[in-house]
Amino acid sequence: MFNKTGLAVALAGLALAIGAPGVASAEDPSLHGFADVSVKNDYITPRGLVVTTAGTTIQALDGLVLDFPQAPGGLVTDVSVVGGTWMDWNPGYDHARNSEAFNEFDWFVGFNVKLGRDWKAGVQYVEFISPQKAFKTERNVEFSLAFDDGPYMKPISFQPYVKLFYAASGDSTVVVGRKGGTFDVELGATPSIDLHPYGAPLILSAPTWITVGPSSFWGAGGSGVVSTGIKATYPIPGPASAGHWSLYAGYQYYHLLNDRLVLAEQLLNGRSKHDLGLWSFGVGLGF
Numbered sequence: 001m002f003n004k005t006g007l008a009v010a011l012a013g014l015a016l017a018i019g020a021p022g023v024a025s026a027e028d029p030s031l032h033g034f035a036d037v038s039v040k041n042d043y044i045t046p047r048g049l050v051v052t053t054a055g056t057t058i059q060a061l062d063g064l065v066l067d068f069p070q071a072p073g074g075l076v077t078d079v080s081v082v083g084g085t086w087m088d089w090n091p092g093y094d095h096a097r098n099s100e101a102f103n104e105f106d107w108f109v110g111f112n113v114k115l116g117r118d119w120k121a122g123v124q125y126v127e128f129i130s131p132q133k134a135f136k137t138e139r140n141v142e143f144s145l146a147f148d149d150g151p152y153m154k155p156i157s158f159q160p161y162v163k164l165f166y167a168a169s170g171d172s173t174v175v176v177g178r179k180g181g182t183f184d185v186e187l188g189a190t191p192s193i194d195l196h197p198y199g200a201p202l203i204l205s206a207p208t209w210i211t212v213g214p215s216s217f218w219g220a221g222g223s224g225v226v227s228t229g230i231k232a233t234y235p236i237p238g239p240a241s242a243g244h245w246s247l248y249a250g251y252q253y254y255h256l257l258n259d260r261l262v263l264a265e266q267l268l269n270g271r272s273k274h275d276l277g278l279w280s281f282g283v284g285l286g287f
Contacts, residue, residue: 029068029069033064033287035062035286036059037058037061037285038282040057041282043059046211047225048174048254048256048278049174049261051104052103054093054094057090058091062084064084077114079113080111082109083110088103102131103131106128107129108124109125118147118149119148123142123144124142126142127139137171138170139170140173141166144164145161147161155197156192157191161189164185166182168180176264181216183217185211185213188208191205191206192206204230208228212224218261224256225255225256227253227255231248231249232249243287246285247284248284250282251279251281252280256278
């Protein structure tokens with residue numbers, strides 16, 4: 001049986017052990033908070049699952065980061081423990097298919113390790129929960145590795161990354177795939193340019209990725225979705241003591257590479273046509 005509590009404690013404990021006094025710390029540990037609220041036309045997951053289409057969707061992310069900066073010169077230069085929640089509301093929901101507007105609640109805990117100046121590795125345990133019991137709780141573990149090329153190419157960067165998402169138990173995260181014991185891989189990058197040096201107070205980025213995996217994850221086929229988009233972020237000026245705030249707007253295009261995702265879209269939203277090309281537009285406030 002999958003022990004979710006034990007895994008969460010193990011993740012936090014390992015991160016604390018890495019950042020404990022046994023490893024020389026350059027600074028005292030610090031605690032940071034983050035939050036993000038957005039409004040979008042549809043809820044489409046990074047794996048290409050079209051969850052809701054009726055009405056708009058409101059999504060809220062919040063959490064805390066306990067940071068342990070390490071002494072310079074070593075392999076590990078920073079360790080952080082992260083925990084938080086994510087929620088989705090669908091005010092204009094389809095009453096024939098859903099019983100309430102509160103569509104999904106997720107919680108997560110994990111840790112990240114910065115290696116040298118440029119690399120970051122992480123592991124995160126996350127649960128997907130349906131407040132209206134539309135699906136059984138999905139328990140997942142995600143491993144990530146990212147490279148920060150910003151210091152070398154300012155004001156341009158690409159920020160490549162890879163993620164391994166392991167669905168441990170519960171319902172299928174794409175509805176028609178295996179219920180636990182399977183995985184997918186996301187390969188992506190976030191090309192961006194900071195326009196401040198050119199007199200415009202904006203950062204433009206293009207989140208782009210492709211998700212692939214075994215046929216067991218999707219139910220058939222070996223690939224899921226390719227996505228790209230454009231996002232404009234406006235950093236709100238203010239004192240450092242008030243934190244870093246930003247407004248943003250973005251458009252994201254999703255091209256489904258697997259007919260099983262189309263089937264899942266039809267099952268969740270009652271669509272009869274095959275929508276291989278999907279899009280999402282949203283605006284939000286981040287902290």
